[in-house]
Amino acid sequence: MHLVSALLEETRALRFRATQKNTLAIFNWHQVTPAFDPARHHPHTWTALANFETAIDDVAESHSIMPLDAALAALDGGFLRGRCAALTFDDGDRSIADYVAPLLLRRGLPATFFINSAYLRGDRTYWFPVLAYAGHLLPAAIKQHGKALRQTGDTAFYARYREALEQYAAAVPNLADRFVTANWLSRLDGEQFAIGAHGHEHQRYAMMSEHWQRRDIAANVMALRDFRAFRPVFAPPFGKPIDVSPDLFRIAGEARLKIVLASGGINTRSAQSYDRIPADNVIIKRALTRAMAANGRRAAAAAL
């Protein structure tokens, strides 16, 4: 980063720290294992276990780590105190059962796992894993168009190519054991380890009809609510501003689900949705500075 922008970021972060005493930083990871396996892990969503442990140390050193639902209730009720953090993991990757939960159990730290219910039986997946792990088997045109799915604003294009890619779901290696099982989820206690909603399917909700969104959230909640660890928090798949639409806020509100995004800020007050800090493969102190600076930038923009 350029020196001037790095200094500006530090200044904004310092100002945030000086003016905001009660804050909630929600961190978000996906896959955590000792070694990278290109058949199972994506460079953007994978963190080495050793680096993850360092990240946890860094968060714990400067924050009280709380269960997400308790932290959101405190924020909403105006009784959150001090620097608080919550740990979250999306997509139900089996590494959360193999490595993350055992580590957090040893450390006595709480976490929330956001789960897509459509993939729990291990016989389906969505377009992103097809592109990432079965790309070499795809026809060139489908692969080429598929790469635009993450950013497109064209709903017809999205529908056409996500369906084309999902025809190849069976070609994704280890499909039967990529995800945690319902049996594993059923053993979570809801106190230290909670389950949240991540969509029945992992689609960009902003690219889907309102009817589809309503049905998908209902199916997700229906599948997850019988687990005693389920808490009414929804992390929309992908979770960036381009992935959600006003429909979603209304539908989630009607279903009494709180929303957390992956938009890279720190929470200071009750809001329609909450920010999370993408934490895959990052240096936590650096990500925190950036998130604090992002809040400072937004506050400055709002004051104009």
Ligand SMILES: [Zn+2]
């Ligand atoms: Zn996800």
